[in-house]
Amino acid sequence: xxxxxxxxxxxxxxxxxxxxxxxxxxxxxxxxxxxxxxxxxxxxxxxxxxxxxxxxxxxxxxxxxxxxxxxxxxxxxxxxxxxxxxxxxxxxxxxxxxxxxxxxxxxxxxxxxxx
Numbered sequence: 001x002x003x004x005x006x007x008x009x010x011x012x013x014x015x016x017x018x019x020x021x022x023x024x025x026x027x028x029x030x031x032x033x034x035x036x037x038x039x040x041x042x043x044x045x046x047x048x049x050x051x052x053x054x055x056x057x058x059x060x061x062x063x064x065x066x067x068x069x070x071x072x073x074x075x076x077x078x079x080x081x082x083x084x085x086x087x088x089x090x091x092x093x094x095x096x097x098x099x100x101x102x103x104x105x106x107x108x109x110x111x112x113x114x115x
Contacts, residue, residue: 003046006092008085011041017084021077033061033074037081047096050085051103054078075104 008014018034036057045053058074067073079097086093 004092005044005046006050006086006089007044008040008042008050011038014038014041014085017087018081021080021084033057036060047092047099050082050096051099054081054100055103075100075107078104 009017015034015038018037019030021030037053040053043049055075058071058078062070062074078100082093082096082100086096
């Protein structure tokens, strides 16, 4: 696993890219979720940082929401957000998505008691 650093787009560009991800949610939901992610605009980050950023944003967003499986649904959409944010470096995006896949897989195993 590399420790390469990728710089996320600046605020306006990151916002534009995030809004282009059509995740099927309503515009209020998308706006709220994007605002959480935009706190990292312009930052230099490793692939692990991007995974943590998305996971924390999902957790912050769903806190207090009634749906119990919303986090799972949002993690399923995470690769699309990764592609939007890291479009300038497809190799870095693939590395990030591979890490995200492993993290989500471990979370599922822990939750079902399969480990």
